[in-house]
Amino acid sequence: MTEAVEYDVVVLGGGPAGENAADRTRAAGLSTALVESELVGGECSYWACVPSKALLRPALARAEARRVPGLAGAVGGPLDAEAVFAHRDYWTGDWKDDGQVDWLDSIGADLYRGHGRLYGMRKVAVTSPEGEHHVLTARHAVVVATGTRALVPDVPGLADARPWTSREATSARRVPDRLLVVGGSVVAVEMATAWQALGSRVTILVRGSGLLPRMEPFAGELVAEALREAGAQIRTGVDVQAVVRDGETGPVTVVLEGGETLEGDELLIATGRTPATDDIGLETVGLTPGGWIDVDESCRAVGHDWLYAVGDVNHRALLTHQGKYQARIAGAAIAARAAGHAPPDTARWGAHAATADTEALPQAVFTDxxxxxxxxxxxxxxxxxxxxxxxxxxxxxxxxxxxxxxxxxxxxxxxxxxxxxxxxxxxxxxxxxxxxxxxxxxxxxxxxxxxxxxxxxxxxxxxxxxxxxxxxxxxxxxxxxxxxx
Missing domain, CATH: 3.30.390.30 (FAD/NAD-linked reductase, C-terminal dimerisation domain)
Known part of the structure; x- marks a missing residue:
């Protein structure tokens, strides 16, 4: 049985960007439905920003304390890994989203759990885990906020080796003795910092010439210097050619260009993100499945007066705070256009233009x-x-x-x-x-x-x-x- 329901706005994706879009449209008095296939709160709350910072805070606090006279001698021992994991589990709500669902209820947005897909103009079809089907029609706007997932490169043997991505790196409950990290950007250096502090022997493998390539060169240099002093090894200018895992739980071997091999107990792949748009029905509205969604400065999809995309999916700035910022911009623009106030021919209208994505993009990397x-x-x-x-x-x-x-x-x-x-x-x-x-x-x-x-x-x-x-x-x-x- 298929149930048809009509709302002013339908938000596809319940991460931070989707939540903020729903919050802004509800605050404007627009009826709003939010569709989420996993946990309300999304990647940031459960497998990225929040758990990673919970893992990193003890490591950074210990490192700083060791440099304070009168305190350094009191913090010489190892971190209590179980206590660190418990701290992380608390901040992720033990991977339950009850609090976020209660918040959605408090603002008056309706939650639909299940896989959502665009179903033509202004429509989203939702299939629940129980097999129920809903078709949600939006009178004013559909907002796509499905985010990204970890990009796992097509390297022979890699998929069968069951590598860690950012999800496993932030939710693991055991400290691997040896951790190989492929990549040199934010996820790679933050997780190298956290797991080195927890007791892993970390080796970072970077295809390029250094760490944090999108920042000023001295940033990567200072972070690399500190990681090496902490015991991590950093190899630059190397390329992974193949990966082999010994059995189900045995060590993993990485084969580098030239034939050199390195062995670890776990392998973290931190080589980028890819849009989670491959199965959300983009083809039904003339867009390319699996691609980024181009938007104007009000985050409205180019060529569509009713479709918006906020957060990672529009590829403007793959940062949680920027996704939330975009969602506030989009929510204000949707509300204004629904009221007939916004100019129809431009997105550059006061608070309805996401200029900070290009003019003043902030980012913090929580390394030592x-x-x-x-x-x-x-x-x-x-x-x-x-x-x-x-x-x-x-x-x-x-x-x-x-x-x-x-x-x-x-x-x-x-x-x-x-x-x-x-x-x-x-x-x-x-x-x-x-x-x-x-x-x-x-x-x-x-x-x-x-x-x-x-x-x-x-x-x-x-x-x-x-x-x-x-x-x-x-x-x-x-x-x-x-x-x-």
Missing amino acids: PEAAAVGLTLEQAERAGRRVRAVDHDLGKVSGAGLYADGYRGRARMVVDLDREVLLGVTFVGAGAAELLHAATVAVAGEVPIGRLWHAVPAFPTISEVWLRLLEAYRDGADGQGADG
């Missing part, structure tokens, strides 16, 4: 040291044809950093648009650097003139005093190594 950046790197700015100057400062020479920890190591860079004298990008690397990021995001997104930043006085003695040192270096035309104190 942390790496945090917003906006453009120097290379990206130069490639875009901007007339720019990079100003650097050694974070360890800021008084607040020296008080924060002995031997504090880090670096800061701001990329200045010389024609307008505003910041195009800022990068911080160091312990606690992620907490510096929002100030930089405000400066970049707000296009705050350098002249006004002089009047945003950092408290002494904090690590934020690096802002003063960067501004001094810019004024003096120096390299950022100004006097501190």
